[in-house]
Structures are given as structure tokens and as C-alpha cells.
Amino acid sequence: MTKCILVVDDEERIRTLLEAYLTQEGFRVVTAANGKDALSVATREHPDLIILDIMMPEMDGHEFIRIYSKDHQEPIILLTARLEESDKIVGLELGADDYITKPFSLRELTARVRTVLRRMGKSQPPSNILEAGEVVMDRDAYLVTVAGQPVSLTRSEFDLLAALVSSAGRTLSRLQLLDFVQGVAFEGIERSIDVHIKNLRAKIEADPHNPIYIETIYGVGYRFNPVRKAD
Secondary structure (H helix, E strand, O other): OOOEEEEEEOHHHHHHHHEEEEEEHHOOEEOOHHHHHHHHHHHHHHOOOOEOOOOOOOOOOHHHHHHHOOOOOOEEEEEEOOOHHHHHHHHHHHOOOOEEEEEHHHHHHHHHHHHHHHHHOOOOOOOOEEEEEEEEEOOOOOEEOOEEEEEEOHHHHHHHHHHHHHHHOOEHHHHHHHHHHOOOOOOOOOOOOHHHHHHHHHHHHHOOOOOOEEEEEEOOEEEEOOOOOOO
């Protein structure tokens, strides 16, 4: 089901920009110009997540959170032009789930949106055992076996492999994988995923130069192939 995002900001340029970009990323987007209007929109639209500016006329972001959070649990990401740590702390103490400082990267904001939604969607924990082909992962114990043999991975390698295994057969871009590994994606270090993949292949592939599990989809990203060796 398409997730609905409510964007609340008194700057029309920012509302329009975020609406266009997030819609392109697959979300349904509704907007409001201040906290007072946002209360009405949120009551009508039931958003899955709210992107909320702090400094707004009529009702600022902090006051919106005070009122809205009394009866609602939807996650909130704060937008702030202020650099004072106290503003961020107040927002988080009131119940915001994350914050990002203006100016911001659209890709970074989208990654944070996906991360918060994914985290909130885990109220019913998924199975802690992941299995695809001969790869079995125990997410509680941080244990991995390949064809029954234990494999030692770093935290980043484990998270990366978990993302691939849980999406077995589906291609994930470098940016999507970086989101899984770090929680927040930064354009400048997307290629660091290639290094993690190289190290991961060295540990789980019989021949890292001719991988059978982690396939490169050129120009796109990587895909986990849930193969099982012949007996």
C-alpha cells in the first residue's frame, strides 16, 4: 500500500519541491502551510509520516507536536533552519523521531523517511531467521552459515547481506543498500557499497571472482541469487 506523507512548511517552494520528489519516489503526498492547517489535513488524510518545519506562523512545529501527539503515534521528521542543539532536543523530547537541518539533500531526506517508516513497521518483528538457498542468518545472534559452514562478518557486512537475502531475487541499488547499512544515505559514498560487496564475496563465495550468490546488475546495483548447490 502506498504510504502517505504530510509535508508541513510555510515555504511554498519547499512544499512543492518535496511533493514532486517524494511523489516520484512512490509516496502519496499531502501538504500544509502551518501547524494549524496541518492538524486538519492530518485528521482527514491519516498520514503514515509527517515532515514538519519548526519555524512557521500561526502554529509552529513544536506546538503542533504537543497537540497532535496526544492522540496520534505517526512518526515525525523535523525540518529546521536553526543550528541550536536546544531546538532539536526540544523537538525530540516532544516526540519527533528524527530531524534534518536545512539546506538538505533530497536523497538524504528520502532515505530518512524510508528508514523511519521501516523502523515503525517493525512493531510486529519479522522472523529473526533469514534463509535463501544455502545462506542462513540468525539476526539475534549475528550468526551466518553458508552451506552449513559458519562465516564471520562485520556489522556492516552482516546488515548488507541481510538486506540482500531478505530481498532475494530482487535488484537493490547502491543507494538502497547504503540506506540499509547506515540508516541514512549520502550520495558521495554510494560506491563504498562496492567495497563491502567485494569483502562479502570474499567470505561467502567459493570463487569471489565468479560469484554465484551476489550478482552484479550493471548500471543498477546488486541482486542475491538464492541458489542451492547440487548434491
